[in-house]
Amino acid sequence: MSTNEFKETPACADKNTAFPTEDVCPKCGADIEIWSDEDETTCRSCDYVIRNS
Numbered sequence: 216m217s218t219n220e221f222k223e224t225p226a227c228a229d230k231n232t233a234f235p236t237e238d239v240c241p242k243c244g245a246d247i248e249i250w251s252d253e254d255e256t257t258c259r260s261c262d263y264v265i266r267n268s
């Protein structure tokens with residue numbers, strides 16, 4: 216029984232070409248960033264959830 220089996224895990228690096236979009240929280244006006252691979256992000260100032268359109 217071998218426990219020395221190494222599995223190759225796929226590197227989750229290169230395939231992502233996500234980029235951030237700067238926006239403003241509609242609730243408190245704070246600057247926020249929504250990444251292109253995210254459906255939504257949360258305002259760090261007021262916890263308002265901004266959906267990525």
Ligand SMILES: [Zn+2]
Nearest residue numbers: 240243258261
């Ligand atoms: Zn906010």
